[in-house]
Amino acid sequence: MKRTSASRSEQETAILKAAAEEVALVGIGRAGMDVIARQAGVSRSTLYRRFPSREALIAELGRQTLEFAFERLQTVSIDDGPQEASVAAFREGVRLLASDPVMRRFLQLDPDFTATADMVDEARQFLVHASKAMAKAMRAAGARMPDADLLAVCELHIRMATSLVQVRTGVLDVDDDDAVARYARMHLAPLVR
Known part of the structure; x- marks a missing residue:
């Protein structure tokens, strides 16, 4: 995973956009955090720093x-x-x-x-x-x-x-x-x- 110089706000926006796309595609129950991180262009650890759990991201x-x-x-x-x-x-x-x-x-x-x-x-x-x-x-x-x-x-x-x-x-x-x-x-x- 490439490091990104995006700000915290830009990362959160990208993560939420990727989450919306994933939820629209496969549903809430099957939305995967790894897929969302990859689509958002952030590492899994960055995703969890921005949203401490899957439930927090979905909420x-x-x-x-x-x-x-x-x-x-x-x-x-x-x-x-x-x-x-x-x-x-x-x-x-x-x-x-x-x-x-x-x-x-x-x-x-x-x-x-x-x-x-x-x-x-x-x-x-x-x-x-x-x-x-x-x-x-x-x-x-x-x-x-x-x-x-x-x-x-x-x-x-x-x-x-x-x-x-x-x-x-x-x-x-x-x-x-x-x-x-x-x-x-x-x-x-x-x-x-």
């Missing part, structure tokens, strides 16, 4: 993946009222869940998923934070229902998006943005008041 990758998802969901417009904002959030969530392979792995949307306690906790935290973020956006868009009810409806939107992407049927083509919007407008938006 950080999960944190960054979920942070990216929150950033994407924050781009949803709230100008057309709470029901249209819920449609836009649902459509963006389905788009993200259907297209991001690392997100799919972390939220257990792939059949070969092998969870660790940290990953299950990350998925739980994602659901809680995403529900709160969506509820905040719906409130800003004009939703007037009680907080607990709004939070429950937002969690239902997120769980529904996850389920529809995970187990595909003829009911909805999750790859068709217009169909996803129609579905949300008909079945989910009326729940937001």
